[in-house]
Amino acid sequence: MACAIAREVRDGETVAVGTLAPIPASGVLLAHFTHAPRATVVILNHPDFWPFRNGSKEFYDYAQRGKFDLFFLSGGQIDRHGNLNLITVGDHARPTVRFPGGAGAAMLYYLPRRVIVFRAEHTPRSFVERVDTVASPGSSPPDVVRPGGPWKVVTPLCTFRFERAQARLVVEALQPGVTRAELQRQTGFALDYDPQAGVARAPSADELALLRTRVREAVARIYPRYAETAFDPSTS
Amino acid sequence: MPVAGHVGSDYERLRPEFRVISNPFAPAERLMLVPPIRPDVSLIHAIAATADGTLLLDPMEDDALLAQASRVVVASTERVVGSRDELRLVGDGMILPGIHVTALVEAAGGARPTLVRGVYPADARHLEEYVAAAADDASFKRYLDRYVHG
Structure with missing residues (x-):
């Protein structure tokens, strides 16, 4: 997932990673240490990658001005239209699951130019036909100010591209070893495929080596527990 | 707003x-x-403070914003120093003028088991104990008896 994310980072852009997002942080740093050395990288509260001096307020104000080119969000539920649910599953008044809440995701899905949605669990309960509660809609009517929105959805099984005109996710690439039948079994909506859909390039030896050294050390400064375990050859 | x-x-x-x-x-x-949030009281913790309530705060946190939104602000602090110049020498941080602060309490370790950057780290083992204790009322009462009322 980190390699798939790294390939979406463009040199020279301003890229931000928010809270509870070690996989995007790893991917952005991998890109920064390889093809995107001139990217401005912002990682929430990271001692080396957090330029702000006035709490998260300064970050949110900066984001509201549309200054981020690329940002990352997730969802407890994600649907085929790119809607994200970070609030509740089931009847909102008597929910079966309560997620932590949107925490700015209804702004951060609109203003950064491209948003990559990431989810480490690709199952029918996380990828659903229609989310129960819309914290962040995938698309908006023309009278809503929305310079940005969903761009890709990255999971351990595939990468979706968001088609803005039709407001839907289409499979762009399967991860190596994943079949279309398996992907459909793990997804709660009928999959649409890009005509050019293929297999994602596997991480190269150089990418893996960098992930397990420099990226791991930098991620450890903000996600020490994650860095201890997530970069082992057996798991990554 | x-x-x-x-x-x-x-x-x-x-x-x-x-x-x-x-x-x-x-x-x-x-x-x-959205209507602004106007807390009646906020409790914030400073790296250091002067007796007039001027605070040295962690610039990664939103404590200054919270203080400016609240009617009453009770600040605790790792320590009290003699002057604003001394406050600047304590370490990196942002200064919140004492005019925003209603009451000041000297409480070293007052942010534990969470962290004060540059002073002490978060106590991960204690936080795990808290999470386990918070699972039901009986274990949470035991936690309170041991660490809060004890």
Whole structure:
């Protein structure tokens, strides 16, 4: 997932990673240490990658001005239209699951130019036909100010591209070893495929080596527990 | 106050106090307004302070914003120093003037088991114990008896 994310980072852009997002942080740093050395990288509260001096307020104000080119969000539920649910599953008044809440995701899905949605669990309960509660809609009517929105959805099984005109996710690439039948079994909506859909390039030896050294050390400064375990050859 | 984005999300349905209006400066656009949060009391913890309530705060946190939004601000501090110049020498941070602070309490270790950057780290083992204790009322009462009332 980190390699798939790294390939979406463009040199020279301003890229931000928010809270509870070690996989995007790893991917952005991998890109920064390889093809995107001139990217401005912002990682929430990271001692080396957090330029702000006035709490998260300064970050949110900066984001509201549309200054981020690329940002990352997730969802407890994600649907085929790119809607994200970070609030509740089931009847909102008597929910079966309560997620932590949107925490700015209804702004951060609109203003950064491209948003990559990431989810480490690709199952029918996380990828659903229609989310129960819309914290962040995938698309908006023309009278809503929305310079940005969903761009890709990255999971351990595939990468979706968001088609803005039709407001839907289409499979762009399967991860190596994943079949279309398996992907459909793990997804709660009928999959649409890009005509050019293929297999994602596997991480190269150089990418893996960098992930397990420099990226791991930098991620450890903000996600020490994650860095201890997530970069082992057996798991990554 | 206006917030960017949000229009068209279920916040419109779930939070009736949030209002969507036509932007007076660009009438073709819809815009969401939310009422400001005005806490009666906020409790914040400083790296250091002077006796008049001027605080040295962690610039990664929103404590200064919280203080400026609240009617009453009770600040605790790792230590009290003699002057604002000494406060600046304690370490990196942002200065919140004492005019925002209602009461000041010297409480070394007052942020434990969470962290004060540059002073002490978060106590991960204690936080795990807290999470386990919070699972039910009986274990949480034992936690309170041991660490809060004890």
